[in-house]
Amino acid sequence: MSSRPVSPVTETIEKNPVLRRKMNRFGMSMFILSQVIPLIVLIDVRYLFVGLYVSPHLDQGVGLASALFMLLSMVVAWQVKTRAARGEDLTPRLKWVLLLGALALLALFYQWSWRLVSPADRFGEVYYTMTGFAVFYAVVGLVGLLSALSRARFQLPDPDDTWHLEAVSYLWTGIGLIWVLTYVVLFLI
Amino acid sequence: MAQVVSAPAPAPQARRAQWPPVLRGFLWAAIGFVVLNTIVDIVDPFRGHPFVTGPSATLGWVGAVVGWLLGVGVWEGVALPLFGYPSRWIEPSTGWRRYFAYSTDHKVIGLQYLGSAMGGFLIAGxxxxxxRIELMSDHLTIFHYPTNYLTAVGIHGTIMMFSVANVALLGGFGNYMVPIMIGARGTAFPKLSGISAWLVPAGILSVLFSPLLGAWTTGWRGYQPLASQDPNGILFYYLGVAALTTSTFIVALNMVTTIMFRRAPGMTWGRLPLFAWGQVTVGLLVLIWIPEIQATFVMGLLEKLVPFNFFTATGSVLSYLELFWIFGHPEVYIIAVPVFALWNEIIPVMSQKSLFAREWAVIGLVFVMLLSGLVWAHHLFTNMRNSEILPFAFFTEMISIPTGFAYMAAIGTMWKGRVRLTTPMLLVLMSMFNFLIGGLTGVFLADPVVNLQLHDTFWVVGHFHYTVIGSIVFTGLAAVYYWLPKMSGRMYSEFWGKFLAITLFIFFNATFSQFFLLGLHGMNRWVPAYPAYLQPMNFEVSIISFFLGLAFAGQFVHIIWAWVKGPKAADNPWDARTPEWFTASPPPRENFPVQPEIVSSLYIYGAQQPVAVQLPAEEELAAARDESLEPEGGSPHE
Known part of the structure; x- marks a missing residue:
């Protein structure tokens, strides 16, 4: 490879906040994409062990309500994410995301608490494992949302520094997607 | 930067006397364990059971790891700022104590990883x-039950694979060297990286102390349904591996993003150092396969804990094997690809000759990565139909072709070069030889007919020790010697380096080459008692292996001596051309005084050799001026 003359140093993240933000988004995208792989494993397991069977003991209404809460929270989170990417601070809307996410979790816990699906049968094993994964991600996401709300109590909005807001809402969108896909695979197909 | 609503945070004051972070980590880990263990006992009581049950130990472990991480400094360094609270945390920029606390300096993190890997290696060794003491006799001696022996085998394998092989070159040299090699002044996610380094000791200790909850017999693979029949020790295997693989995952995420976005101006993909290429390719492997095995291990954990029946006779026993090995064979290349990259990083420097067929060396790394996901079922030839065996046998033999590219580039570079037979070069040559033996014996195993005969014999054990130790440990040691002057500013003794390398090579080969013969004679794996006719050879192999252990210990003593007492090294003792040699030794906090620029290829030697790295003079002057205006004592790091 041949030599070339020295060019002005402008291509580093220290001097280029746009590049820094791209870097952060890339990292978060890679993380979310990588977490699709456990979902693929679980979907494989679902069809391997129970085929298309859906337990009649599942409460379809509660399952649907839980998925809808999560879907709504995703929509709001995506709004927050896209606006944060443009430098707008919609932190208060994260309270709605948090509330809807918590409702989705509560609906699922309600379903769990009835134990209508037995963990001792094959569908139950798949059901509790898949929903357990979704709950784990959701709890991590809720901690992230709480951190953004907590930070807002101490710091004034800064249009140049909305990455944290973008990050938690982006993460929550990914988690919501996993949740909704889990619902579709377990309850519908 | 965001503005703070409340009164401005007070200026950093002298640090309050507090517990050393590691000690505090242990204390908080103990508290975390007891608290969560007790909560589980209260919520889910099992009358008549002891205080520590399977479920309580599992959630207790989660509390312990969280406590451990917070205790070593994540509380002040990450948790408080994450929630917007003011933090008094100040990252020390000098002194040995920074290696025993949470840090965001990738060089400190790299050395933490290397220290953990070395500790893991010594424990597992x-x-x-x-x-080997046990195998000196054909009957049980120091282990009272076969399960105890199998637990030892499992701990050995798990720590070696997940905390040494996965950690030394990726977490260790990856974190330390790659940012400097690409001309960056830091990594993409330093806080995340600082956390991940402390997951390794947590994982090692979890696996090491797993027998406290009972013996486990599955080896490093956690095989189900065997694992579910073991006592609760297997839980800490799954949990420890979860910590270790999470750490590897974070390293990969950080390295791939760093290489994508923090390359110096002029550091094009065509100029990227081979070791950085190795990190990108391995990073992608890790990002795909580590989440896969983590999901599998969570299912294994639930299988034991709940218990479920995914992998019992009423479920699908074969599914666990498939889910494990679809990760397990790429894992071999997660280990090997950085090794190939390092060969071709060190050889041009020591030969002072331009890297031969650089593009093919890179293509080889990429194709090894791609093919590594297509060979895994050769571990299951004994469980498969003939029609299923063929494609996996084919791809297993095919993967030797891109592997050969690494050899081709290395040999072509040495060809007619002025090879300097320094300790790192010697170790690289030894590593190439060992990996060749591992590869050739692997070709036998790729052949289904031979495989069915050699399956689960010591032939396989010899093969993978040649492949893994032969590659990662010999090349890892070469990397330590090669970069020792950079990391410590000191030089090792060439005499002792070579003497110990040759000793290691002789004892390594004398030990593991005989594993092939033992295997051919019918010595099975996983057995502490075996037919009497195999005893004399096993006895002799054990004696040699003790000398091998001493040779490894000698290496570590020499390296530590050189690090502390070795003579001062020149800035660029090897006349290397990659950017890490264009800064001070050891490098400063931000690696370079100013942002460097890369202006030509890093692997051109000889008469046409241009200077590859430039530091803009005006920026250097400005940096020197700023430094002279700065108050002494350093500044708190964000």
Missing amino acids: LIAMFM
Whole structure:
């Protein structure tokens, strides 16, 4: 490879906040994409062990309500994410995301608490494992949302520094997607 | 930067006397364990059971790891700022104490990883010595039950694979060297990286102390349904591996993003150092396969804990094997690809000759990565139909072709070069030889007919020790010697380096080459008692293996001596051309005084050799001026 003359140093993240933000988004995208792989494993397991069977003991209404809460929270989170990417601070809307996410979790816990699906049968094993994964991600996401709300109590909005807001809402969108896909695979197909 | 609503945070004051972070980590880990263990006992009581049950130990472990991480400094460094609270945390920029606390300096993190890998290697190596003592006799001696022996084998394998092989070159040299090699002044996610380094000791200790909850017999693979029949020790295997693989995952995420976005101006993909290429390719492997095995291990954990029946006779026993090995074979290349990259990083420097067929060396790394996901079922030839065997046998033999590219580039570079037979070069050549033996014996195993005969014999054990130790440990040691002057500013003794390398090579080959013969004679794996006719050879192999252990210990003593007492090294003792040699030794906090620029290829030697790295003079002057205006004592790091 041949030599070339020295060019002005402008291509580093220290001097280029746009590049820094791209870097952060890339990292978060890679993380979310990588977490699709456990979902693929679980979907494989679902069809391997129970085929298309859906337990009649599942409460379809509660399952649907839980998925809808999560879907709504995703929509709001995506709004927050896209606006944060443009430098707008919609932190208060994260309270709605948090509330809807918590409702989705509560609906699922309600379903769990009835134990209508037995963990001792094959569908139950798949059901509790898949929903357990979704709950784990959701709890991590809720901690992230709480951190953004907590930070807002101490710091004034800064249009140049909305990455944290973008990050938690982006993460929550990914988690919501996993949740909704889990619902579709377990309850519908 | 965001503005703070409340009164401005007070200026950093002298640090309050507090517990050393590691000690505090242990204390908080103990508290975390007891608290969560007790909560589980209260919520889910099992009358008549002891205080520590399977479920309580599992959630207790989660509390312990969280406590451990917070205790070593994540509380002040990450948790408080994450929630917007003011933090008094100040990252020390000098002194040995920074290596024993949470840090965001990638060089400190790299050394933490290397220290953990070395600790893991010594622990697992010591356990191997116990295994060889046992195998000196054809009946049980120091282990009272076969399960105890199998637990030792499992701990040895798990620590070696997940905390040494996965950690030394990726977490260790990856974190330390790659940012400097690409001309960056830091990594993409320093806070995340600082956390991940402390997951390794947590994982090692979890696996090491797993027998407290009972013996486990599955080896490093956590095989189900065997694992579910074991006592609760297997839980800490799954949990420890979860911590270790999470750490590897974070390293990969950080390295791939760093290489994508923090390359110096002029550091094009065509100029990227080979070791950085190795990190990108391995990073992608890790990002795909580590989440896969983590999901599998969570299912294994639930299988034991709940219990479920995914992998019992009423479920699908074969599914666990498939889910494990679809990760397990790429894992071999997660280990090997950075090794190939390092060969071709060190050889041009030591030969002072331009890297031969650089593009093919890179293509080889990429194709090894791609093919590594297509060979895994050769571990299951004994469980498969003939029609299923063929494609996996084919791809297993095919993967030797891109592997050969690494050899081709290395040999072509040495060809007619002025090879300097320094200690790192010697170790690289030894590593190439060892990996060749591992590869050739692997070709036998790729052949289904031979495989069915050699399956689960010591031939396989010899093969993978040649492949893994032969590659990662010999090349890892070469990397330590090669970069020792950079990391410590000191030089090792060439005499002792070579003497110990040759000793290591002789004892390594004398030990593991005989594993092939033992295997051919019918010595099975996983057995502490075996037919009497195999005893004399096993006895002799054990004696040699003790010398091998001493040779490894000698290496570590020499390296530590050189690090502390070795003579001062020149800035660029090897006349290397990659950017890490264009800064001070050891490098400053931000690696370079100013942002460097890369203006030509890093692997051109000889008469046409241009200077590859430039530091803009005006920026250097400005940096020197700023430094002279700065108050002494350093500044708190964000």
